[in-house]
Amino acid sequence: LCVEHPLGQGQTVPLEREQAHYLFGVMRLAEGAAIALFNGQDGEWRAEVTRAGKRGGELTCVEQTKPQGGPADVWLMFAPIKKTRTDFIVEKAAEMGAARICPVQTEFTNAERIRRDRLQAHALEAAEQCGNTYVAEVDDLARLDRMLADWPEGRQLMFCDEALAEDETPAGLKNAPKGPWAILIGPEGGFSEAERARLRALDFAWPVQLGPRILRADTAAVAALTLWQAALGD
Ligand code: SAM
Numbered sequence: 001l002c003v004e005h006p007l008g009q010g011q012t013v014p015l016e017r018e019q020a021h022y023l024f025g026v027m028r029l030a031e032g033a034a035i036a037l038f039n040g041q042d043g044e045w046r047a048e049v050t051r052a053g054k055r056g057g058e059l060t061c062v063e064q065t066k067p068q069g070g071p072a073d074v075w076l077m078f079a080p081i082k083k084t085r086t087d088f089i090v091e092k093a094a095e096m097g098a099a100r101i102c103p104v105q106t107e108f109t110n111a112e113r114i115r116r117d118r119l120q121a122h123a124l125e126a127a128e129q130c131g132n133t134y135v136a137e138v139d140d141l142a143r144l145d146r147m148l149a150d151w152p153e154g155r156q157l158m159f160c161d162e163a164l165a166e167d168e169t170p171a172g173l174k175n176a177p178k179g180p181w182a183i184l185i186g187p188e189g190g191f192s193e194a195e196r197a198r199l200r201a202l203d204f205a206w207p208v209q210l211g212p213r214i215l216r217a218d219t220a221a222v223a224a225l226t227l228w229q230a231a232l233g234d
Contacts, residue, residue, distance in 0.1 A: 001035055002124055002135060007042040007061050012050065015057040024052045035059060038133045043068040069133045071099035073180040074228055075155075078221055079104055079187035080111035080141065085218045089185075090119045092218070094126035094136040096225040101136050102182075104144040108189030116140045144184075144195070148202065152180075157205045158232075159184040160224045161191055164209045173231045176206055181232055183224045185217050 001023070005013045015023065023029045031049050037059065038044045044066035051058040076093040080086045080103045093101045101123060103114045120138040127135045151157070158173070158181060184199075191199070199205045210223045 001037050002128055003037050003039050005039060007037055007039055007045045007047075007064075009061060009063075011045075011061040013037065013047060013059045013061065015059065017055055020053060020055060020057040023049070024054070024057060034062075036065060036131070037061065038066075038127075040134045041068060044131070044133050066131070066133055071132075071134050071136060072097040072229070072233055074098050074225070074233070075100040075102055075182040076185070076221060076225065077102040077104045077144070077147070077182055078185040078217060079106045079109040079144075080114050081188055081217050085216070086111075086114065086119070087122050088218045089221045090122045090136075090138060091126045092222045093225060094123040094132070095130045096222075096229060097132065098136045098225070100139060102139045102147070103141045104147060104184070105141055106144045106187055107192040107195055109187040110189075111141070114141045145198075148198070151202075151204060155180040155182055155204065157182045157184060157199075157202065158208050158224060158228060159191075159199045159205050160208050160210055160220055161186065161196065161199075162209065162214045163190065163196070164207045173206060173208065173227070176232060178232060181228055183221070183228055185221045185224060188217060 003013050029049055031052050033049045035047050036044050037047045043064050045061040046063050046065050047059040047061045050060045076098045078089050090101055116138055123136045123138050210220055
């Protein structure tokens with residue numbers, strides 16, 4: 001469970017109403033039950049229910065079970081697609097330990113806006129479910145060309161495109177530098193020719209083909225994150 005409260009030996013943690021409802025109403029936990037807590041700073045702690053109530057409750061930290069981990073310094077940039085598939089991309093990126101999840105507007109992106117708070121809640125849920133000790137940060141929708149214009153020094157960009165030359169394969173990444181990366185996945189309509197030309201001209205961009213088949217954007221996001229983890233992850 002992610003809480004916004006310091007965690008430490010013997011530390012008591014008051015529960016918000018909806019957290020109490022989830023733990024005691026839905027999960028039916030009683031006093032003495034153990035729960036894993038994290039807050040993004042103090043690692044993961046085993047806590048026990050010391051007060052269970054309908055509208056609130058209290059947990060007490062017993063022992064630290066995981067040191068504070070850090071997200072992998074990888075960003076997943078993707079053009080929003082249909083709602084459920086966008087939720088899926090956010091969830092997978094959070095599970096894979098991405099630090100930032102950036103919905104981007106490309107020429108052929110058909111989503112005009114996103115519900116950032118809802119996507120952030122998905123990232124939180126994924127972190128709780130897979131035992132991360134931090135939560136990926138979900139950005140608001142940003143224009144791709146704006147992000148590229150003020151690109152952070154030193155970060156490399158893996159831009160995934162099915163319409164690349166045969167020789168632009170993951171093998172090309174073996175000479176790529178370690179260090180902070182971003183992954184870019186296009187919309188259902190793919191990248192425009194102007195976007196491809198612009199991306200290929202960037203010295204920090206690495207075009208990568210994820211096999212000969214055209215993947216759905218959500219499949220490509222998972223494949224690219226896995227490739228990054230295997231080839232470049234720290
Ligand atoms: N342009 C494609 C078409 O004409 O059907 C559709 C784009 S695909 C549905 C969405 C995104 O997934 C692409 O922009 C790309 O980022 C990624 N993608 C899909 N297949 C890929 C592949 N084989 N290699 C690299 N990226 C791929």
